[in-house]
Amino acid sequence: MCSYMATLGKRAKDASRCAARLGTIEKNKGLLSVAEELLIEKDQILEENQKDLIRAEENGMKSSLLDRLKLTEERLKDMADGLRQIAALDDPIGEILSMKNRPNGLRIGQKRVPIGVVGIIYESRPNVTVDAFGLCFKTGNAVILRGGSDAIDSNKAVVRAIKAGLRKAKLSQDMILLVEDTDREIVNEMMQLHGIIDVLIPRGGKGLISNVVKNSTIPVIETGTGNCHIYVDETANINMAAEIIENAKTQRMGVCNACESLVIHENIVQQALPLIVQKLKCHGVELRGDEVVCALNNDVIPASEEDWGTEYLDAVLSVKTVKTFDEAIRHINTYNTGHSEAIITNNYQHALRFQDEVDAAAVYVNASTRFTDGFEFGFGAEIGISTQKLHARGPMGLLALTTTKYVIFGDGQIRN
Amino acid sequence: MCSYMATLGKRAKDASRCAARLGTIEKNKGLLSVAEELLIEKDQILEENQKDLIRAEENGMKSSLLDRLKLTEERLKDMADGLRQIAALDDPIGEILSMKNRPNGLRIGQKRVPIGVVGIIYESRPNVTVDAFGLCFKTGNAVILRGGSDAIDSNKAVVRAIKAGLRKAKLSQDMILLVEDTDREIVNEMMQLHGIIDVLIPRGGKGLISNVVKNSTIPVIETGTGNCHIYVDETANINMAAEIIENAKTQRMGVCNACESLVIHENIVQQALPLIVQKLKCHGVELRGDEVVCALNNDVIPASEEDWGTEYLDAVLSVKTVKTFDEAIRHINTYNTGHSEAIITNNYQHALRFQDEVDAAAVYVNASTRFTDGFEFGFGAEIGISTQKLHARGPMGLLALTTTKYVIFGDGQIRN
Numbered sequence: 001m002c003s004y005m006a007t008l009g010k011r012a013k014d015a016s017r018c019a020a021r022l023g024t025i026e027k028n029k030g031l032l033s034v035a036e037e038l039l040i041e042k043d044q045i046l047e048e049n050q051k052d053l054i055r056a057e058e059n060g061m062k063s064s065l066l067d068r069l070k071l072t073e074e075r076l077k078d079m080a081d082g083l084r085q086i087a088a089l090d091d092p093i094g095e096i097l098s099m100k101n102r103p104n105g106l107r108i109g110q111k112r113v114p115i116g117v118v119g120i121i122y123e124s125r126p127n128v129t130v131d132a133f134g135l136c137f138k139t140g141n142a143v144i145l146r147g148g149s150d151a152i153d154s155n156k157a158v159v160r161a162i163k164a165g166l167r168k169a170k171l172s173q174d175m176i177l178l179v180e181d182t183d184r185e186i187v188n189e190m191m192q193l194h195g196i197i198d199v200l201i202p203r204g205g206k207g208l209i210s211n212v213v214k215n216s217t218i219p220v221i222e223t224g225t226g227n228c229h230i231y232v233d234e235t236a237n238i239n240m241a242a243e244i245i246e247n248a249k250t251q252r253m254g255v256c257n258a259c260e261s262l263v264i265h266e267n268i269v270q271q272a273l274p275l276i277v278q279k280l281k282c283h284g285v286e287l288r289g290d291e292v293v294c295a296l297n298n299d300v301i302p303a304s305e306e307d308w309g310t311e312y313l314d315a316v317l318s319v320k321t322v323k324t325f326d327e328a329i330r331h332i333n334t335y336n337t338g339h340s341e342a343i344i345t346n347n348y349q350h351a352l353r354f355q356d357e358v359d360a361a362a363v364y365v366n367a368s369t370r371f372t373d374g375f376e377f378g379f380g381a382e383i384g385i386s387t388q389k390l391h392a393r394g395p396m397g398l399l400a401l402t403t404t405k406y407v408i409f410g411d412g413q414i415r416n
Numbered sequence: 417m418c419s420y421m422a423t424l425g426k427r428a429k430d431a432s433r434c435a436a437r438l439g440t441i442e443k444n445k446g447l448l449s450v451a452e453e454l455l456i457e458k459d460q461i462l463e464e465n466q467k468d469l470i471r472a473e474e475n476g477m478k479s480s481l482l483d484r485l486k487l488t489e490e491r492l493k494d495m496a497d498g499l500r501q502i503a504a505l506d507d508p509i510g511e512i513l514s515m516k517n518r519p520n521g522l523r524i525g526q527k528r529v530p531i532g533v534v535g536i537i538y539e540s541r542p543n544v545t546v547d548a549f550g551l552c553f554k555t556g557n558a559v560i561l562r563g564g565s566d567a568i569d570s571n572k573a574v575v576r577a578i579k580a581g582l583r584k585a586k587l588s589q590d591m592i593l594l595v596e597d598t599d600r601e602i603v604n605e606m607m608q609l610h611g612i613i614d615v616l617i618p619r620g621g622k623g624l625i626s627n628v629v630k631n632s633t634i635p636v637i638e639t640g641t642g643n644c645h646i647y648v649d650e651t652a653n654i655n656m657a658a659e660i661i662e663n664a665k666t667q668r669m670g671v672c673n674a675c676e677s678l679v680i681h682e683n684i685v686q687q688a689l690p691l692i693v694q695k696l697k698c699h700g701v702e703l704r705g706d707e708v709v710c711a712l713n714n715d716v717i718p719a720s721e722e723d724w725g726t727e728y729l730d731a732v733l734s735v736k737t738v739k740t741f742d743e744a745i746r747h748i749n750t751y752n753t754g755h756s757e758a759i760i761t762n763n764y765q766h767a768l769r770f771q772d773e774v775d776a777a778a779v780y781v782n783a784s785t786r787f788t789d790g791f792e793f794g795f796g797a798e799i800g801i802s803t804q805k806l807h808a809r810g811p812m813g814l815l816a817l818t819t820t821k822y823v824i825f826g827d828g829q830i831r832n
Contacts, residue, residue, distance in 0.1 A: 363822070
């Protein structure tokens, strides 16, 4: 148990005990100090990020993933602003959620407390490093980060800046620990630190997530994969539908809340398809459709069964027609990944039924799926988007990183 | 995938879709019908319970466990009353937790919805069968129960009555499914039904729980083991301390919120110990203490290191003296299982610091640990006591069996 990973775990556990006792003022000072330091060290960080980008390009990384990896002065500024926004948020720690007097005079309250040590395993998005630290630190948790080898130079530089910011605020630098060893075996060790790491959050592709779910003995919050649908109902406003689809598919291709599949009611497909295809063509989006769609438009390639379940993260969109509203619901509940789903409709009942019956973290009426995001939801940042049902579902902000304990005030009560 | 367990899983999934759409009135009718049926069939249930009890006694089951297994007319009435209490509780499903307007006009709300299929693996407590059904059904979930082989006859009889109650209320009998095959291999199959069972709740001893934590690919809520401490602080009221300790240790021995270990400040041990020992001796409790305690009282047996970490569930109590308040906190945080911990004190700062610094689901000042219970907390019943930090912590009532989804109402919003 003196391995590299066990030692990191022990350091994080010790740091978490300190973190839990920090007051809001100290934590906010730390966050602002780190925000400042990120901008002070921006040239070094961008330089290190360049190394990662060059290596990734040489390895043939596709453009949507390169976009995730890339840092710019603008993005660094956004990251620092994110920390300042977190500092400005109310500190949820210590809040008593409800305090009730029981008939026997016991006062029972539920107090919000830090989880302890949060472990995050992620791929090549260095902005996660800063967001994760900010949210974990504000909620009194220590964090162990295991980023992808693709982003190792960026992550090292970012963590160096965070630690410098903490040091300047006279805080323990162990509040954030980066697993610098990129050996895959280390991840397996990390997933077995039950009792040391209190929760493990994987952020990345399907393979990463299912590996963690299968092999971790630590409780896991599943995040991520988004096979998001937009359903164009019979009564949809076609212009609105086309604009929302264009936005949800093309505003940023490589992200989990991008639209990957259209479902269109047969009675509107003939009218709606030309406008949708026209908008998407400008962005070079390839369409893969069922027979009805292919018959209506020569640009559409026939879709295979596999397409309905695929998260492309790229300029591809599947298109399926349905004969009824119920068929749309069934199709979406069969192939979705529990992330974000939207209906475009003017039918009141369909709007409500879609929200009731589609099983996903975020269900939209007449809006783009791209809004599923901690910033857009007003949380100040996000630690990931949970696609599972326990503890947290949808974009996770500060509250997802807290737990509660019951505090009971008595004056000698015994149970009868 | 046509195995016995997979078939049960599929039936539960289908039933959960129906359950999620039931209105509060229908669900309450079902609960009342089942409550009635339990009393109608009480003779058959008690008769079947007798079979389990006789078998258990023959197998040498210890008395505290026999007490858990035993059903009586009184306990059956309590179980039926529990269902009526659940029927009387507010239905949390469908509640919108908060609905906010974002600056772009999106209305984002968080809606409480059922989890889906709940799996419960438990040992020989047939009352769990009814509690679990009641809470799962009220929250629109289907439930798959895997009870211990010790209680199989009782559980079959209870489930038969529940299904009859559901049938009389014109509801699907698949809302509750009992795994009647007591083969251990079946549990392994059950733990792999990721995507079918949405959450697995083990209730029972350490071995059962750690087996589920290690081998389940389904998210698990750890419940149960309670190595609960009572710390008698320097300023404690000695009479209050003795009464609370007597209650927490002896009111019911075989339960997880019973006190298993005393921690006493050295400055008060000489005065407090005689009264505590006197009260506990009347109940035949064996004391195992450290050197200080053994020197003070001849009835105390020397404790080994193992004793500090043991949940006896029996008439045994360990006793440890400490020189300082901080030592007490350290000892408790080292050996507790995150269940229920109490301090007896008149020191204001120690009361608050104990609640802040002891890491457990329920932290008491001047009251018995025996109150950690869904009924005592006012939940109307409980599905278990979570000793982990995710999703639910402490006694779990209706809310622990729900999740949320974001519902978003737009009028054409796209993301910039």
